[in-house]
Amino acid sequence: MSEILRIENLHKSFGDLEVLKGIDLTVQSGETVVLLGSSGSGKSTMLRCLNFMETPTEGKIHLNGELIGTERGGRMRYREAELCALRARIGMVFQHFNLFPHMTVLENVMEGQVIVLGRAKPEAQDKAMAQLDRVGLAEKATEYPARLSGGQKQRVAIARALAMDPEVMLFDEVTSALDPELVGEVLKTIRQLAEDGMTMLCVTHELGFAYHVANRVLFLHEGTILEQGEPQSILKAPATDRMSEFLEGHSLFKLPD
């Protein structure tokens, strides 16, 4: 395994509110990292800083060994074109899917390939169909998003991100907006990706998913990583009271015997 993502001393403030207070993290290629934490702990903000949906206030991010941005006068500077190119290399899936409503499923999955990567349409279409097949929705290619269930929409959103051949995938509470019976199909898709060797960071409340799929679990509290470790140990025997409380709060969480 080789290092794919390195985060050093990541800080993010919104006005006076400091949400991230110095995060250090190294992610290996093929790793599945799950971020846990209560609301306001900074887990979503951390994820959104990695592809610069939010610009970090301080700190450095390296993708595949290259530092993002340039350091000048003790501060990191980012050019918009550089950030666009970076975002094309990192896939992101959102809680509310955010599909493009005026495009068919197929067009949704082709859009970034054609407009951002400049792929020829036939190639983009083949690629899109392959990814739709991967998430089990090839037969919905000509439908509009409004005709799909929540779970199907989210799988299309995953295919849309995958079609860009991302080096890392970010999942931001992707099952939180779904009906309980639709959560499974989305988690199954993500699990398959993990088994295929995709590098992933997932913010989720699905502790069962964390337990079975993650290589590593991070517990964020008030803008710092309070605990981290293998899910089998950290979820069963948390070291801090804060994390114990958090786990107890998730009544759905049942450990296998």
Added chain:
Amino acid sequence: MAHNWDFATILQNWPVLWVGIKGTVFIFVITVVLGLGGGLIVGVARYSKSPFVSWPARAFVEVFRNTPVLVQIIWFYYAFPILTGIETDPFLAAVLGISLNTMAFSAEIYRAGIQSISRAQWEAGKAIGMSYNQTLRRIILPVAVKRVLPALTNRGIEVFKMSTLASVVGYVETLNQAKLISDLNFNPIESYTAVAVIFFVVLYPVVQGTYVLERMLRKGD
């Protein structure tokens, strides 16, 4: 009050009216394209985060939205040539007045449409590596424009009727020609009634057509 309607004189002068109708349609096509097209540019500029772009756009909108079109047309015909040395004719003065006013109004319609699109759509475009301009053009505007189509239709109808204001500087259009017929035949009631009927007959089917267009565009919603 009884009035003996006599449309025979109108029909006899049909070629005169026909010239006017052609003039109306011509100035309508020019002003609606310039007005709604230019409005899109001003509306997008108005939405811009850069104050160097949004502020002039805002100033433009306020100036042309808060002055009467009739005054603008007269101003472009009489005042503009003296102030700038650039000659205007009735057509140019009317095109400027109507187009600029329409740009100002439609800019606000487009801006409202852009603002109505959720931030999540911007984020979705951004997340796959699209630039601001690409997201705007490919993701935001197609949905925003579709959403404000009824308001734009209203503007279009307004532009068609505003074309009659061009008669004030002597541009040859329907109202101008009706006045000519009325002056020659002493039949103002029939002449101006004919103008109203002509506008209705032209506009009504066009508006029905836009409803069909809206329904067709609603696919996928």
